[in-house]
Amino acid sequence: MAELVSWLGAERTGRHAAVRHHRRRRVRRRCRRAAAIGLWGRSQYIAAWVCLVVGVHLWPMAPVLQSPSLVALGALLTVVAVAAVLVFRPAGVAQSAITGAGAGIALLGFAIWAAVSVFA
Missing domain, CATH: 1.20.5 (Single alpha-helices involved in coiled-coils or other helix-helix interfaces)
Structure with missing residues (x-):
């Protein structure tokens, strides 16, 4: 044995x-x-690439971690990455600033929502 x-x-x-x-x-x-x-x-695209990779990786993680809300967070981060690439030239703002602000707001919002749902 x-x-x-x-x-x-x-x-x-x-x-x-x-x-x-x-x-x-x-x-x-x-x-x-x-x-x-x-x-x-093309170093201005590195922040968007990282955000895109993180967002896409959250989709298959949702069922594994039993958290369907990760699909929404992943989709939101993916949209932020794509939008940052499309918007930064016409806006005249650094692409990493758009990516960082968008991803930061999305992640902070998700963290607050998760904390409130755990303690509620």
Whole structure:
């Protein structure tokens, strides 16, 4: 029985290590893309890229964390990222300022709503 338990533990640990390795590869790939954006002389888009990646990642996380409101937050962050890219030239404002303000307001609003719903 001890051998079975140790084998199951080793299998589970190996599986978790593989998942962690896969996640690290995805993070490195996205970091390389952000670096590539900067190297191509388009550094003004890095903030929007990060906001877009965070927003899109919240959609599949919602069922895992059992929080359907994360879908709305992810959609809102995605809209902020896209809007910042479309609006910053005509507005004459730095694209990172639009992205930062929009994402900051969305995340702060979500945090306040979550805190109020927990304590209510």
